[in-house]
Amino acid sequence: MKKLIKIFTIIFLFLMGLAASPLTSSAEAASKKVAAGTVMKKIKNSGKIVVGMSADYPPMEFTKNVNGKNKFVGVDVELAKQIAKDLGVKLEIKNMDFDSLLVALETGKIDVIISGMTPTSERKKSIDFSKIYYAEKSDYFVINKTNKAKYTSTSSFKGKTVGAQTGSLQYTSLKKSASKANIKVKGLAKISNLLMALKSGKVDAVLLGELNAKTYKTNDSSLSLVKSSLSQAQMGNAVGVAKGQSDLVSAINKTINKCQKQDLFNKKYIPAAAKAMKSASSKKSNSMIKYSSYFATGLGYTMIITICSITIGLILGVIFALMRLSNNPILHAIAVVYIEFLRGTPQMVQVMFVYFGVGMLIKNMPALAAGIIAIGLNSGAYVAEDIRSGINSVDPGQTEAARSLGLSKAKTYRYVVFPQALKNIWPALGNEFITLTKDSSLVSVIGVGELMYETGLVQTATYRGVMPLFITMCIYFVVTFILTRLLNYFEKKMNLTSARS
Known part of the structure; x- marks a missing residue:
């Protein structure tokens, strides 16, 4: 009981320290950090404007297959293009869940939000808005x-x-x-x-x-x-900008005024979006075969995330397993906090924290890198426990015999303990690898183009919800089936080697 209380005390102190750390305080002060009118300077220096949107909202923003490649189209996309043109910079679109856009803007991952967003009083507390560029009646x-x-x-x-x-x-x-x-x-x-x-x-x-x-x-x-007759004021859509960026808001308003003066929304943008949607929803255009490149791209990113995360997880797993088994109280405490904290918090939260939170300290961290780091860290906690249980399952007499023959502690672990432990924990490690392959889908929340992200694009582009999911499910099954067969093969090889020895 005393040991359990000690462990919880360590975790509590760790969390309290994290809450008071510069990382957390910087997250709370994100809007203040960009309040010096620096976003316009950043856009000009980089030569591009990064626009955040949730491309599942036709005709405002959605995706279309053009010669096997994904293309963002819609009213908001046309407005974004015009803003970039007027600023004399290139346009980069970051597609993510709608409810992630505000935090992405506040943490500097995107420069503006153009995603059919209404400037409500609650949102105005966090960010500034341009003038209304399009208003809906109901x-x-x-x-x-x-x-x-x-x-x-x-x-x-x-x-x-x-x-x-x-x-x-x-x-x-x-x-x-x-x-x-x-x-x-x-x-x-x-x-x-x-x-x-x-x-x-x-x-x-x-x-x-x-x-x-x-x-x-x-x-x-x-x-x-x-x-609908629900009472709700229809204020219309506006461009979201970080607090204090009056120069950027002014430039965007100039573009909106020009578009409204020429009536581009009604004469050009909306008709063009309607035409794109009509062609995308036709039976000829929304065939799943035509979107095979989407699934291939998603599978490629999924495998990159899986392989890199497994590598990180294995390395961290070995390190923290040995730290937890160590007699050094400091190393033991650090390992306990790491393992219990990461196993006790949702993996999706960890992915978003690494991308939005840690990403504020490490500027320009790619979403793919953030996803790999988050999943690798999480995997390391589970692998550490698998390895620890494997080491504990080895008969202590094996260690004593090795030491009595003159082997050092390091060589004993390397040549005697680890080979036997690996054989014992191989099935558990295999399950972790398979689970990690499927968990890679969680990074879609931060806009990484893995399999589930690309599936969402296909759903939006084709107006078909179930078939893309079925194809994705089959792809995951094939991948995990092959991985399972490989793991079983190596397990049999280890058993044969063990039997011969």
Whole structure:
């Protein structure tokens, strides 16, 4: 019991120290750090503007397959291009979940947000906004066409479950009106997932903005619309900018004024987006074979993440297993804190912390590197426990015999203990490797183009939710099946070697 209390005390002190560390305080002061009007200077010096968006919101922003390559298209993309052109820089788009955009802006991962974002009073506390560039009149409930007679008005959804994209104005509207309207709210990060939930009966309707809702209805004959009467001021969409960047806001407003004066949104941007969506949703264009390059790209990144993370996990696992077995109380305490903390916190949170938190101290950290580091660190904690259990499973007499023959402690571990421990823990290590391969999908939340990320792009581009998931599931199965066969092969080789000796 005393040992357990000591361990929890160490972990508590570690967390308290982390909370008071410069890393955490820098996270809280992220907006203050970019409040000196430096973003415009950064854009000019780098020669590019990094725009964050959630490309699952047609016709504002979505993806299209052009000659086997992914292309971002839509109203917001055209506006982003015009802003970059007027600033005389190149455009770089970072695609991520909508509810990750604000923290990405505050931590400097992106320069601006152009993603159909409404400048609510809550958001204005964290970031600044340009003027409204496009305003929608109302929201609509998207329903299955078979329920058209059942749902005719907002009151029809009493006691029903309505979905909305987390972080969106529609989600906020639902949450505020849920108790009064007697509506159950279901929030998901991707609209494509919401529509799959609708078609599978998990939700009764999905609340979307007018343009977005009408777009999905036009491109999917199985859907129908019901106009929403939930009270919510429709302020429209604006460009999000970090606090204090008045020069950048002014430049963006000039571009918006020019676009509005020439009526580019209604005359050019929206019609072009509608044309792109029509061609993308046609049976000829949305064949899964045409999107094979997406899956291939995603698989490539998945394997890179898996191999690199396994390497990091093995190295850290050995180090921290030996530290935890050490008689040195400091090394032992460090290993305990590392292992218990990483095993006791969600891996997705760790991925986001490394990218957004640690990434503020290490400027320009690529999302891929952050994902590999986070997954590798997490894997190291589990591998450390596997190795520790393997070492403990070796008969102490083996160590005593080796030492009595004159082997040093290091050579005893290397030639006697580790080979036997590896044989004992091989199945557990194999399970960890397979699990890590599947866990690589978590890095999609920070915009890494692995398999699940690319699957989301295919879903958005083709308006098909289930088939891309089925293909991805099959790819994961093939990869893990091959990995399992390889692990079993080496396990048999070790058993044969052991039997001969």
